[in-house]
Amino acid sequence: MSLLEVSDLEAGYGPVTVLRGVSFSVDEGRIVTVLGPNGAGKTTTLRAVSGMIRRSGSVRFDGKDVSRYTPEKMARQSVAHVPEGRGTFTGLTVEENLRVGAYPRRDKDVAADMQRCFGHFPRLQERRSQHAGSLSGGEQQMLAIARALMLRPRLMLLDEPSLGLAPKLTRELFSILEKIAREEGVTLLLVEQNANLVLKFADDAHVLEAGRIVLSGTAEEIKADEGIRRSYLGV
């Protein structure tokens, strides 16, 4: 059974419908990406899954119908969303951002988890008492991911983690994400424009065009698809 099952999802903003019946599933422990051009509805898909915008259709997480859940309720189901533009709390320190990330948790392992996050992102440890607003773009992205990890997520939704980062930093970030997914068993669903890069490390991919999924498959299959090669990979 899939960890996340989305079917006939429709969503939008005000009178504008962006998603027109999106269906796909995400298996536990996999790294799954949603590819597509600007305006296809990638960000909207993530926002609809985590309940940030009005939606219809069905969203099932771990077999449970969560179609009507609010974002805070989704977070308590251990679905962590790293939004577009990172959404860090700029007026809080790095450490406070991480503590906020663990907000719904009642257990006592928060401090240990913070150390684990610092293990992934040593830069954050150096800056733990600085305000998040004073971090560089790359560091803020690391903080956003670390904050999401503090929730102990089973599923992590990532919205264009590579946006605005230098290529070297992007590769570093993706290898850390891969480590998180493989070692800690966190399922990743990430949206990316940079198809070349993301298909190198994703297991499965869904291609979104004009509010619909037009192609789904393993990363290998998608990479081999002639149309995809021409439109997205530029080879």
Add this chain to the structure above:
Amino acid sequence: MERFVQVIVDGWATGSLYAALAVAVVLIYRSTGIVNFAQGELAMFSTFIAWGLIEAGVPLALALLGTLALSFAGGMLIERVIIRPVEGGEVLTLVIVTLGLYILVNSLAGWIWGFGNRSFPGLFGDSQLDVAGVGIPVESIGIVAVLIGVVGLLFAVFQRTKIGLAMRAVSLNPDSSRLVGISVGRTLMIGWGIAALVGALAGVLLAPRLFLDVNLMGGVLIYSFAAATLGGFDSPFGAVLGGWIIGIAENLAGTYVDFIGNDLKILVPLVAIVVVLLFRPTGLFGSPEVARA
């Protein structure tokens, strides 16, 4: 010299009253991100409740505790019923709503209790300490002690507790707060509740000095905004210090600058607001918006 010190001490005592309301204003701002123009009126309303309880024969301490509890609940109710529908909207909308609340609460108090003025019992008596020829009202010392206690407690809540962290997170970024599992509505309700409670405290501290009527806070509010602006709008400690500075400056100007006298004292907070906004918009202790492109 004694007169000079006495003027400072009196100004400091008055400034403590401004500070009390300023702390409530700062609190709402810190926990909800909006400036509540109705803060003073809510405090006035709470003070009337305390007065009503005392008149009805409830013992003073019990009346005060009851008032604080009612104010906390009332603040939460106002957030839920009046503020929630416009939550996350334009700043201007929120400002207009709090101005509407100002008029509503003011009229409601007049309708219930009338527009006459009443005397309110002092909490600390009328005695004065005489220190080297300078009279220090015991009441002022009591007010300052309560104020410092409240601010210290609030600081601890904001910095050390989970709900305090959640309140700060919500005021900074409501969307991200939802995504980490914070219930934004409930957090804002608690923020309004605490601010209404602190406002009520300011009201009952202040009322014995003035007369209790529906415009109890009208004059004080402008001083409190000056205090909050001077101290930095998001710093409770700044608000206290700002209140003292404004109170002392006002009294010094009124006493020693001939053309100001008693009538033009109101200029002091206005000038302070303008000067702070021009030269140091974040105030003395406010945290500037840190952002790196």
